[in-house]
Amino acid sequence: MRNLVYYVAVSLDGFIAGPHGEFDFYPMCDDMSSWIDERYPETVPTHLRENAGVPIDTPNRTWDTVLMGRGAYEPGLAAGAASPYHHLKQYVFSRTLAPVDEPQLEIVDTDPVELVRKLKAQEGLDIWLCGGGNLAGQLVGEIDRLIFKSYPVLAGDGIPALSGNFAPTQFTVTRRREFSNGAQVTWFDRA
Ligand SMILES: NC(=O)c1ccc[n+]([C@@H]2O[C@H](COP(=O)([O-])OP(=O)(O)OC[C@H]3O[C@@H](n4cnc5c(N)ncnc54)[C@H](OP(=O)(O)O)[C@@H]3O)[C@@H](O)[C@H]2O)c1
Numbered sequence: 001m002r003n004l005v006y007y008v009a010v011s012l013d014g015f016i017a018g019p020h021g022e023f024d025f026y027p028m029c030d031d032m033s034s035w036i037d038e039r040y041p042e043t044v045p046t047h048l049r050e051n052a053g054v055p056i057d058t059p060n061r062t063w064d065t066v067l068m069g070r071g072a073y074e075p076g077l078a079a080g081a082a083s084p085y086h087h088l089k090q091y092v093f094s095r096t097l098a099p100v101d102e103p104q105l106e107i108v109d110t111d112p113v114e115l116v117r118k119l120k121a122q123e124g125l126d127i128w129l130c131g132g133g134n135l136a137g138q139l140v141g142e143i144d145r146l147i148f149k150s151y152p153v154l155a156g157d158g159i160p161a162l163s164g165n166f167a168p169t170q171f172t173v174t175r176r177r178e179f180s181n182g183a184q185v186t187w188f189d190r191a
Contacts, residue, residue: 002120003144005063006129006136007043008161010148015158016131021075022158026151029181042066042128045076046086060087063128065119067112069135070094071159088128091115093135116142137164145189146171152182 008016009026017023033052037044041058049056066088073092076084083090083102090105097107108115116139119127129136129143136143140162148161171188178184 002122002124003126004067004116004120004129004139004142005126005145005147006131006139006143006162007040007147008129008131008136008149010150010161011153011155011158012150013154013156014161015155016133016161018155018158021071025153025155026149027153027181027183029179029183032149032179032181032183035177035179042085042088045081045084047081047084058087060125062126063088064125065089065091066128066130067116067135067139068092068130069132070097071134072131073097112138113142131161133160133163137162137166140164140166140169143190145187148186148188150184150186 009023010016011026018025037052037054040062041049041054042060042063044052044054046056049058066085068090070092073084073094082100083105086102086104088104092105092107093109093112094107095109099107112135116127120142129139170191172191173186174189175187176184
């Protein structure tokens with residue numbers, strides 16, 4: 001069965017972006033960027049791959065499908081990327097966006113839990129939950145693994161990693177890796 005994996009960058013106070021969608025305060029470093037490009041090449045947007053040194057035809061390693069809420073999709077769209085992860089099957093949840101003419105991307109307004117259960121029952125690589133916090137909060141019950149890139153910065157305010165009403169949910173740390181900027185990537189499996 002495929003896993004639903006929420007892979008996301010978070011501040012120490014649990015925010016995935018500032019109040020206005022800012023994300024430039026997460027301190028990056030070369031060793032972490034190279035590791036991400038190598039380990040999770042799927043997460044490098046298709047149109048940025050060449051600049052990042054990720055060959056355009058790099059095979060997917062972990063995920064072949066990505067789920068985004070409108071809030072996660074719109075920054076790329078505003079920058080001209082209507083199909084930001086063209087190398088993945090993309091589902092964007094929205095009740096307001098018009099359909100887009102992109103074969104690899106579907107705008108959906110179905111129940112996210114139902115769609116995830118349907119996808120999990122299909123063959124394939126795991127499913128990347130890109131965010132944002134609103135969509136992630138609705139999918140807590142279906143998340144099998146969290147991969148949090150935790151940066152040593154307090155955002156002060158912003159968009160929580162998961163929002164909405166859900167019960168306390170236990171996870172077990174299975175792996176942790178630290179980089180030269182002090183950021184830690186931690187893998188948490190549902191306990
Ligand atoms: N740090 C990171 O790694 C990372 C990763 C991803 C995103 N982000 C940031 O997260 C922010 C967005 O997060 P967010 O929590 O504000 O929003 P979000 O979860 O991305 O999107 C919320 C929107 O998705 C749609 N939606 C949610 N549930 C739905 C459902 N059940 N059916 C249909 N549509 C549904 C609605 O759009 P409509 O109003 O159109 O109906 C809703 O307004 C952005 O600033 C982004 O940059 C950060």
